[in-house]
Amino acid sequence: MSGSLSAARLAVHHTFILALIGVAALAGANAEASDVYDAAVAHAGRPAADLKRDAIDHPAEVLRLSGIKPGMQVADYLAGDGYYSELLSYIVGAKGHVLLINNGAYDHWSENHWQERVARLPNVEHRTMEVEHLDVPDHSLDALLVVKVYHDLYWIDTEGTSWPKIDTNLALKEMARVLKPGGVLLLVDHSAKPGTGVADAGRIHRIDEEYARHDFEKYGFKYVSKSDVLRRIRTSGVTVVLVEHDMPSVMEVSDRLLVLDAGRLIADGSPHAVATNPQVIAAYLGTPDLADT
Numbered sequence: 001m002s003g004s005l006s007a008a009r010l011a012v013h014h015t016f017i018l019a020l021i022g023v024a025a026l027a028g029a030n031a032e033a034s035d036v037y038d039a040a041v042a043h044a045g046r047p048a049a050d051l052k053r054d055a056i057d058h059p060a061e062v063l064r065l066s067g068i069k070p071g072m073q074v075a076d077y078l079a080g081d082g083y084y085s086e087l088l089s090y091i092v093g094a095k096g097h098v099l100l101i102n103n104g105a106y107d108h109w110s111e112n113h114w115q116e117r118v119a120r121l122p123n124v125e126h127r128t129m130e131v132e133h134l135d136v137p138d139h140s141l142d143a144l145l146v147v148k149v150y151h152d153l154y155w156i157d158t159e160g161t162s163w164p165k166i167d168t169n170l171a172l173k174e175m176a177r178v179l180k181p182g183g184v185l186l187l188v189d190h191s192a193k194p195g196t197g198v199a200d201a202g203r204i205h206r207i208d209e210e211y212a213r214h215d216f217e218k219y220g221f222k223y224v225s226k227s228d229v230l231r232r233i234r235t236s237g238v239t240v241v242l243v244e245h246d247m248p249s250v251m252e253v254s255d256r257l258l259v260l261d262a263g264r265l266i267a268d269g270s271p272h273a274v275a276t277n278p279q280v281i282a283a284y285l286g287t288p289d290l291a292d293t
Contacts, residue, residue, distance in 0.1 A: 037064045040090035045120075050083055059087055062147075065225065066186040068092065072142040075099035075178070078106050078131070078149040081113035082124070088145070089121045098124045099141075103131055105163050106149075132170035136178040144179055147188045151207040154198040168215075176219040185221060187212065193272055206271065259284070 037060040070093040076085040085100040157163040190206040197211045257274045259267040266279040
């Protein structure tokens with residue numbers, strides 16, 4: 001099993017000139033403040049669970065791509081318990097501000113563990129809001145982090161998990177509205193097979209990279225740069241073997257799956273191939289409806 005995630009930086013603009021100015025300014029800030037990202041990860045007092053997650057997320061390298069610096073106004077979108085919100089808190093410092101944004105479902109899934117972070121991070125503010133109607137002023141944010149949640153905007157809940165049906169066009173429009181001209185949106189997500197669009201968004205929590213890029217460009221975002229840091233395990237020659245019965249979670253982080261049923265191999269292939277295998281659907285995924293999501 002190897003990680004198959006991608007990270008991209010996009011700058012929102014209203015005119016071509018503003019986009020160029022914003023990118024140039026952020027590139028300079030990135031060079032000047034590069035050490036602040038390592039310092040945030042090394043900050044004393046971070047929870048043990050976060051330290052364990054660091055090995056998978058490579059947060060310093062991912063956040064360095066954003067160019068976020070002290071004093072900025074930033075938001076962590078559908079942040080869950082606020083893993084990245086805490087890191088952003090240390091980066092923007094006392095003169096900056098971090099919005100930890102969840103909808104009701106993400107508050108529920110995080111079991112409100114964000115409360116423990118906010119209690120000790122004075123520059124982090126938790127807000128619960130619907131993604132189609134962000135309660136955030138126009139052009140007020142320097143940066144917006146969308147980490148491993150963009151695909152959820154296309155997820156149609158078929159199992160009654162309390163996930164709302166989202167108007168993705170409205171959600172993306174809102175992201176563009178709240179960012180300043182030249183502001184940065186850092187997108188990190190699990191990469192699906194090219195050409196699949198949003199077909200795997202619900203089933204295996206992946207989305208096609210080119211689809212994502214064009215999706216954001218429709219709302220005034222300009223593609224700036226990309227990082228393959230989260231694919232590093234694939235090129236390192238290391239293989240991780242995970243034995244787990246939670247199929248959606250396994251599919252989220254795997255490139256190749258071997259599926260056993262009662263000790264018999266019933267499938268061997270990519271997450272997409274396995275998710276559409278009738279034997280796997282019958283044994284683990286429940287109904288055909290789930291595989292067709």
